[in-house]
Amino acid sequence: MNRFRVLLAIAGCLLVLTGLLSCSLANRLVNTVLQPTIIADVSAIASSPEAVQSGTSLPGEQAASDTPLAESKISTPTAMTIQPTPTSLQLPAEATAPPAEISPAEQAITACAEEVCVFEMPYPLVRPIGPGGRVDVDPSYRFGTSNRGKRDVHHGVEFLNSAGTPVVAAADGLVVFAGDDLQKQYGLYRNFYGNFVVLHHEMPGFVESLYTLYAHLSEIDVEEGETVRAGEQIGKVGSTGAATGSHLHFEVRFGENEYFAARNPELWLAPLPDEEGQPRGFLAGRILNPDGKLVPLPNIVLERLTGPGLPAQDTIYLSTYDDRRLIGKNPWGESFASGDLPAGEYQITFIKGGIHTRIVEILPGKITLVSIRINQ
Numbered sequence: 303m304n305r306f307r308v309l310l311a312i313a314g315c316l317l318v319l320t321g322l323l324s325c326s327l328a329n330r331l332v333n334t335v336l337q338p339t340i341i342a343d344v345s346a347i348a349s350s351p352e353a354v355q356s357g358t359s360l361p362g363e364q365a366a367s368d369t370p371l372a373e374s375k376i377s378t379p380t381a382m383t384i385q386p387t388p389t390s391l392q393l394p395a396e397a398t399a400p401p402a403e404i405s406p407a408e409q410a411i412t413a414c415a416e417e418v419c420v421f422e423m424p425y426p427l428v429r430p431i432g433p434g435g436r437v438d439v440d441p442s443y444r445f446g447t448s449n450r451g452k453r454d455v456h457h458g459v460e461f462l463n464s465a466g467t468p469v470v471a472a473a474d475g476l477v478v479f480a481g482d483d484l485q486k487q488y489g490l491y492r493n494f495y496g497n498f499v500v501l502h503h504e505m506p507g508f509v510e511s512l513y514t515l516y517a518h519l520s521e522i523d524v525e526e527g528e529t530v531r532a533g534e535q536i537g538k539v540g541s542t543g544a545a546t547g548s549h550l551h552f553e554v555r556f557g558e559n560e561y562f563a564a565r566n567p568e569l570w571l572a573p574l575p576d577e578e579g580q581p582r583g584f585l586a587g588r589i590l591n592p593d594g595k596l597v598p599l600p601n602i603v604l605e606r607l608t609g610p611g612l613p614a615q616d617t618i619y620l621s622t623y624d625d626r627r628l629i630g631k632n633p634w635g636e637s638f639a640s641g642d643l644p645a646g647e648y649q650i651t652f653i654k655g656g657i658h659t660r661i662v663e664i665l666p667g668k669i670t671l672v673s674i675r676i677n678q
């Protein structure tokens with residue numbers, strides 16, 4: 303592996319002579335994103351200021367759709383049923399000397415080379431709603447969706463609650479913003495978030511920081527520079543800013559406190575228990591064409607299977623994230639996801655030049671990452 307890196311670094315430096323890449327860039331690519339292949343690179347491009355300001359030209363979109371993802375490591379499925387491979391954050395043998403820029407935990411997560419990998423949650427967050435409030439994510443406006451273009455592409459999730467419901471910190475952290483966006487733009491436009499709070503969190507085992515954002519608050523109970531504990535009240539639910547009805551808009555940002563650093567909160571929130579009290583699980587997915595490019599799909603049906611010959615239940619309708627700048631980003635590299643799934647077998651169905659189905663197992667409290675390669 304190390305010899306391979308050196309060879310790649312040398313090859314990268316040679317490219318400098320042709321004016322294509324700088325040596326430092328080549329070395330950085332080798333050192334930081336070799337394990338996740340191009341996933342981290344995609345996010346770097348997609349979260350650049352140019353990508354954010356580009357409007358319709360979308361360099362990030364181009365990068366996401368044209369970038370090989372995990373290339374030939376993902377095998378072509380030969381069976382309809384995929385058995386999960388429990389990896390649980392164990393480093394692959396070849397990754398015993400991780401580069402300084404990427405932590406062992408991140409490396410393990412992004413090193414999934416199988417069609418299905420199962421991970422522990424690296425940093426489970428507390429539900430950001432206090433006692434007595436609704437703690438389930440609103441399924442009608444999931445992360446990355448836009449209701450077929452009728453709404454802004456969602457960079458967070460909603461917790462539908464009445465005004466005044468306590469909003470609590472999702473983890474121990476530092477208040478890095480507490481105020482409003484009337485004078486300065488932080489989202490898509492001014493007065494987008496209304497009254498909002500941003501917390502900064504240090505994740506054990508991660509070089510990257512995590513940020514959580516709580517918007518549309520009717521009241522803010524913390525000040526910048528203050529430290530808070532998980533579950534501590536930081537404000538109250540409201541409808542300030544661009545809110546339709548009172549709810550909490552909750553965002554998770556990975557690496558930097560930027561609008562396009564948003565990640566799907568459903569993959570970070572500790573799972574709710576199912577009817578038997580067992581933790582639910584998570585699905586993160588990506589659909590790849592033969593070149594390893596991520597395929598956008600508006601309709602993905604997820605059904606919970608109950609047994610041979612029995613009807614499926616809990617049908618969930620998903621789609622790949624509508625803004626490709628949100629797709630394929632580290633640490634999971636997913637393009638669609640759902641949390642809070644009761645453990646068990648699920649069937650994923652979508653149409654792309656024919657009907658495709660996969661059966662995947664969701665395990666309690668675990669994140670199942672499935673990479674589906676299609677021939678379209």
Ligand SMILES: [Zn+2]
Pocket residue numbers: 456458459460550551552
């Ligand atoms: Zn929202």
